[in-house]
Amino acid sequence: MSEITELGVKAIRDGVAGGEFTAREVAEAFNANVAAAAEALNAFIVATPDKAMEAAEKVDADRAAGKPLGKMAGVPIGMKDLFATQGVQTTAASHILEGFVPEYESTVSQKLWDAGAGMLGKLNLDQFAMGSSNETSYFGNVASPWRRSGGDNAVLAPGGSSGGSSAAVAARLCPAATGTDTGGSIRQPAAFTGITGIKPTYGRCSRWGVVAFASSLDQAGPMARSVEDCAIMLEAMAGFDPKDSTSLDLPVPEWSASLDADLKGKKVGIPREYRMEGTDEEILQSWDQGIAWLKDAGADVVDITLPHTKYALPAYYIIAPAEASSNLARYDGVRYGLRELPEGANLQEMYAATRAAGFGDEVKRRILIGTYVLSAGFYDAYYTQAQKVRALIARDFEKAWAECDVILAPTTPTAAFALGDKVDDPLAMYLNDVFSVPASLAGLPAMSVPAGLNSDGLPLGLQVIGKAFDEQGVLNAGLAIEQRAGFTAKPEKWW
Amino acid sequence: MSSYRIQGATGEWEVVIGLEVHAQVTSNAKLFSGASTAFGAEPNSQVSLVDAAMPGMLPVPNRECIRQAVRTGMAIEAQINKWSRFDRKNYFYADLPQGYQISQLYHPLVGEGRLLIEADEKAGIPEDKVIGIERIHVEQDAGKLMHDQHPSMSYVDLNRSGVALMEIVSRPDMRSPAEAGAYVRKLRAILRYVGSCDGNMEEGSMRADVNVSVRRPGEELGTRTETKNVNSVRFVMQAIEHEARRQVELIEDGGTVVQETRLFDPGTGTTRSMRSKEDAHDYRYFPDPDLLPLELDDAFLDECRESLPELPDAKRTRYIEELGLSAYNAQVLTAEVETARWFEALLLETATAQGKTPADVAKQASNWLISEFFGALNKIGKELADSPVGHARAAELLALVGKGTISGSIAKQVLETMLETGDSATAIVEREGLKQESDSGAIEAAVDKVLADNADKVEQYKGGKEALFGFFVGQTMKAMQGKANPQVVNEVLRAKLA
Numbered sequence: 001m002s003e004i005t006e007l008g009v010k011a012i013r014d015g016v017a018g019g020e021f022t023a024r025e026v027a028e029a030f031n032a033n034v035a036a037a038a039e040a041l042n043a044f045i046v047a048t049p050d051k052a053m054e055a056a057e058k059v060d061a062d063r064a065a066g067k068p069l070g071k072m073a074g075v076p077i078g079m080k081d082l083f084a085t086q087g088v089q090t091t092a093a094s095h096i097l098e099g100f101v102p103e104y105e106s107t108v109s110q111k112l113w114d115a116g117a118g119m120l121g122k123l124n125l126d127q128f129a130m131g132s133s134n135e136t137s138y139f140g141n142v143a144s145p146w147r148r149s150g151g152d153n154a155v156l157a158p159g160g161s162s163g164g165s166s167a168a169v170a171a172r173l174c175p176a177a178t179g180t181d182t183g184g185s186i187r188q189p190a191a192f193t194g195i196t197g198i199k200p201t202y203g204r205c206s207r208w209g210v211v212a213f214a215s216s217l218d219q220a221g222p223m224a225r226s227v228e229d230c231a232i233m234l235e236a237m238a239g240f241d242p243k244d245s246t247s248l249d250l251p252v253p254e255w256s257a258s259l260d261a262d263l264k265g266k267k268v269g270i271p272r273e274y275r276m277e278g279t280d281e282e283i284l285q286s287w288d289q290g291i292a293w294l295k296d297a298g299a300d301v302v303d304i305t306l307p308h309t310k311y312a313l314p315a316y317y318i319i320a321p322a323e324a325s326s327n328l329a330r331y332d333g334v335r336y337g338l339r340e341l342p343e344g345a346n347l348q349e350m351y352a353a354t355r356a357a358g359f360g361d362e363v364k365r366r367i368l369i370g371t372y373v374l375s376a377g378f379y380d381a382y383y384t385q386a387q388k389v390r391a392l393i394a395r396d397f398e399k400a401w402a403e404c405d406v407i408l409a410p411t412t413p414t415a416a417f418a419l420g421d422k423v424d425d426p427l428a429m430y431l432n433d434v435f436s437v438p439a440s441l442a443g444l445p446a447m448s449v450p451a452g453l454n455s456d457g458l459p460l461g462l463q464v465i466g467k468a469f470d471e472q473g474v475l476n477a478g479l480a481i482e483q484r485a486g487f488t489a490k491p492e493k494w495w
Numbered sequence: 496m497s498s499y500r501i502q503g504a505t506g507e508w509e510v511v512i513g514l515e516v517h518a519q520v521t522s523n524a525k526l527f528s529g530a531s532t533a534f535g536a537e538p539n540s541q542v543s544l545v546d547a548a549m550p551g552m553l554p555v556p557n558r559e560c561i562r563q564a565v566r567t568g569m570a571i572e573a574q575i576n577k578w579s580r581f582d583r584k585n586y587f588y589a590d591l592p593q594g595y596q597i598s599q600l601y602h603p604l605v606g607e608g609r610l611l612i613e614a615d616e617k618a619g620i621p622e623d624k625v626i627g628i629e630r631i632h633v634e635q636d637a638g639k640l641m642h643d644q645h646p647s648m649s650y651v652d653l654n655r656s657g658v659a660l661m662e663i664v665s666r667p668d669m670r671s672p673a674e675a676g677a678y679v680r681k682l683r684a685i686l687r688y689v690g691s692c693d694g695n696m697e698e699g700s701m702r703a704d705v706n707v708s709v710r711r712p713g714e715e716l717g718t719r720t721e722t723k724n725v726n727s728v729r730f731v732m733q734a735i736e737h738e739a740r741r742q743v744e745l746i747e748d749g750g751t752v753v754q755e756t757r758l759f760d761p762g763t764g765t766t767r768s769m770r771s772k773e774d775a776h777d778y779r780y781f782p783d784p785d786l787l788p789l790e791l792d793d794a795f796l797d798e799c800r801e802s803l804p805e806l807p808d809a810k811r812t813r814y815i816e817e818l819g820l821s822a823y824n825a826q827v828l829t830a831e832v833e834t835a836r837w838f839e840a841l842l843l844e845t846a847t848a849q850g851k852t853p854a855d856v857a858k859q860a861s862n863w864l865i866s867e868f869f870g871a872l873n874k875i876g877k878e879l880a881d882s883p884v885g886h887a888r889a890a891e892l893l894a895l896v897g898k899g900t901i902s903g904s905i906a907k908q909v910l911e912t913m914l915e916t917g918d919s920a921t922a923i924v925e926r927e928g929l930k931q932e933s934d935s936g937a938i939e940a941a942v943d944k945v946l947a948d949n950a951d952k953v954e955q956y957k958g959g960k961e962a963l964f965g966f967f968v969g970q971t972m973k974a975m976q977g978k979a980n981p982q983v984v985n986e987v988l989r990a991k992l993a
Contacts, residue, residue: 084551097550104544106551209551215784244553245786323784326585329594330548334651347589347649374585374779383781 004029005172009075009229016074023056023074030076033173034120040495043168045081045139047121052076055118071236073116078168078177081122083109084209092211093127093137096331096338096358106209107241108220115236120174123164127360129213132432134163135423136362145171145491149457154418159189165223166193176224176233182217183316184436187448191411191461194450197223198230201468202443203248206241212327214320217440227479231256261480264298269404273309279413282454287410290462297480306396311389312438318373318386325370394442406477411448411461439465449478450487499671503743509712510739512675513667515704517660518692520560526635526659527554534698538652546657548592553785560659563691564633565799570689573608580788585779589651590638599632600780612677619673626678627666636660672732679728688832702726707738718752722766725759733764818857837879844890849897884913892920905929933980942987945970
């Protein structure tokens with residue numbers, strides 16, 4: 001049944017509900033794809049075929065018994081290994097949490113299981129979600145299923161940090177996957193692999209049970225192959241959670257039922273500051289194409305200004321590491337996870353040995369940066385200043401909403417790069433987030449939608465940024481692009 | 496004004512003291528998790544996923560803890576900040592699972608307040624004094640290391656981890672160990688009145704960090720040291736005394752006081768250095784991104800205010816002004832909330848039993864409580880809280896005295912029997928035939944006999960030695976086994992000796 005694995009969330013759910021195939025058949029088909037790609041793509045840290053089968057059988061039984069089926073019934077998904085899953089190893093792709101099996105289930109994953117989804121496995125990612133290429137995982141990098149056209153066999157980055165998610169969805173190992181986005185970790189990998197992903201408004205999805213990177217920025221969201229699939233899955237993931245103080249106490253709209261690609265009367269803002277030096281010419285062309293599509297969908301296009309954009313990236317790389325340096329202090333070898341206890345070591349020595357062995361270089365780099373910017377004497381110059389910038393960025397967007405309903409921009413400054421290209425140049429790596437970070441700092445919903453292929457045959461993504469709580473506006477504009485881009489390209493199977 | 500001074504080799508020194516009191520908030524659940532807070536439970540039996548800082552766990556503020564801190568702030572007449580925020584204080588230690596303590600550095604819940612300590616000549620506090628309170632903030636407690644469980648390893652008990660504390664920071668307004676002691680006692684009393692902390696220093700529900708510096712009277716403030724975690728009023732006073740003397744000797748010997756953290760050793764009553772300022776942690780405080788700012792609305796504040804009981808200062812004033820008690824009695828009865836509650840219950844029942852107003856019987860009840868009852872309890876080694884005689888029974892006894900059924904001295908005897916047997920005063924008086932004789936005929940007969948037997952003393956009395964009157968009263972009472980109504984005895988004697 002290779003056909004089933006070409007289907008998305010809605011088609012599978014409706015097919016199972018309509019009796020075209022069973023949830024069991026769906027799970028078997030995706031389990032097979034996961035197993036076949038295990039070595040070549042390394043998208044999963046742990047595969048859980050039994051979990052997928054178990055959930056599928058329950059859906060089939062419920063259907064046979066005439067019970068109501070959930071929004072995600074019969075849809076097997078990949079779970080980013082940043083979400084705590086009860087009884088299944090949860091590592092954040094780190095050595096320090098290797099072998100850690102939680103006794104609890106994250107709110108978001110629980111909601112998905114409650115909606116009838118099943119788990120194919122735990123997806124690889126950049127260690128503690130810190131990275132843009134998936135090269136910082138302790139469990140080896142993920143390979144993008146995409147390759148450049150013209151016989152170049154360089155292994156490409158699937159993006160990061162949700163690189164296991166993007167690779168798995170693009171390679172048809174799962175119809176959809178969870179991602180988390182702190183500064184672009186859903187949108188950038190989606191753009192690199194020709195799939196769709198949305199980071200909702202900060203607070204839409206509970207952070208409870210999600211291994212924290214930067215608490216004020218972390219936000220979960222779906223990654224799938226269509227706007228509608230993202231809308232359906234986000235409905236299952238979102239919702240107020242009293243266990244997360246920053247969770248939004250708002251009802252979850254029926255986004256999928258309200259999708260509407262007719263943008264008549266809508267204004268689309270084009271931020272002039274996003275025309276940055278160093279941006280790939282083909283990216284700029286796809287942006288222009290996107291503008292034309294949205295005009296075609298009936299929207300008015302207006303130039304807007306987001307004057308503090310250039311300060312967003314430096315501010316982000318102060319705030320996120322600052323929070324991370326504190327959030328990761330709990331990994332100390334005392335209660336769970338790795339403990340390195342050299343002969344005769346005291347407490348301080350145990351900390352040092354455990355954290356030296358348990359964290360990768362990028363994680364250590366960010367802990368160092370974060371510790372530094374919070375230190376006495378530097379706090380005001382860095383952290384306080386960065387928070388002021390963050391407020392100004394948010395104000396930029398507030399002003400822009402006076403003139404437009406959504407903003408269109410590229411998702412990334414380039415298409416996917418080869419593994420190893422930027423691994424020794426952290427700054428070049430950080431620059432990948434330049435278009436995605438402002439919406440993260442402002443807590444706004446933003447999504448990446450595939451726009452087409454570049455001359456190397458690699459996908460490019462367009463980013464739609466919306467007002468707080470207006471996921472609907474973002475999804476509608478995304479749908480208008482999706483319909484006009486007609487993106488059907490998929491990586492040629494080499495694994 | 497007799498100020499506390501340290502007599503150094505080179506002259507007098509003044510001591511400057513500020514206290515940071517950590518008070519555990521009375522609440523069934525911890526500050527940011529639902530785990531229980533009961534004392535004395537098995538190690539690690541009251542630990543939630545949040546308290547153990549498992550990956551992905553998040554804090555959610557406990558409304559009751561915030562409410563108690565706000566009520567405490569109101570009780571010290573402090574400014575309540577409707578907008579406050581939690582900050583992370585970052586440091587590594589095995590008893591701190593998150594690697595940071597959630598506290599409030601930049602925007603505390605409670606701002607400037609004040610606390611009155613009363614004059615106490617005996618203790619060396621010549622007059623009432625107001626001690627400024629800078630702030631109260633709420634924060635998490637840490638866990639506890641156990642060093643006696645394994646020959647080479649330390650264990651960690653996280654039962655206390657995450658328990659809510661109020662840190663109550665005074666101004667450096669105290670000038671003697673006695674003032675500091677009075678401050679801690681008064682603060683403890685207020686916390687217990689409010690019900691926001693049980694004030695139990697032995698169980699660690701309340702402990703103080705003691706900041707001490709010395710200076711020549713009138714000069715600039717000296718360098719201070721901070722002595723951590725002192726857990727009784729006596730130890731607070733000892734720590735100050737020792738630390739102030741140590742600083743004076745150090746300076747007079749040509750040394751300088753270094754700003755440092757010190758530890759108090761209850762065994763020797765001395766302090767010793769723990770770490771100097773140079774070794775001090777850089778706590779890297781920053782706003783906790785897991786928590787939204789705490790915003791309090793008027794309805795919440797009103798509810799907090801309305802739920803406050805009458806506080807010791809107000810109660811003391813009322814006892815003096817409305818009940819006519821002496822300043823001393825009012826002070827004694829309001830010092831602890833349990834005492835005041837007991838007294839008020841006794842007062843009400845005594846008034847009812849005698850058909851009088853509380854003000855009418857307040858003197859009788861307060862005098863009896865302080866001079867008779869406390870002493871009797873003390874003799875059998877009991878506290879008011881576990882007294883075998885309740886206020887209803889006590890009121891019954893007072894009523895017997897008030898109505899003249901028994902005399903005051905018989906009442907003492909009856910009380911002792913009550914404490915021993917648990918029987919009611921009425922039953923004891925009946926059983927032992929202790930009813931007071933008010934029949935003037937019987938008393939007259941006894942008086943006649945006393946006067947006849949002591950004719951010489953009657954002569955002396957009539958000759959001007961009026962002090963002998965007490966002798967005749969005593970003899971008459973003795974003849975009647977103490978059961979004669981002393982008032983009637985007085986009247987009869989006066990008539991016969993006239």
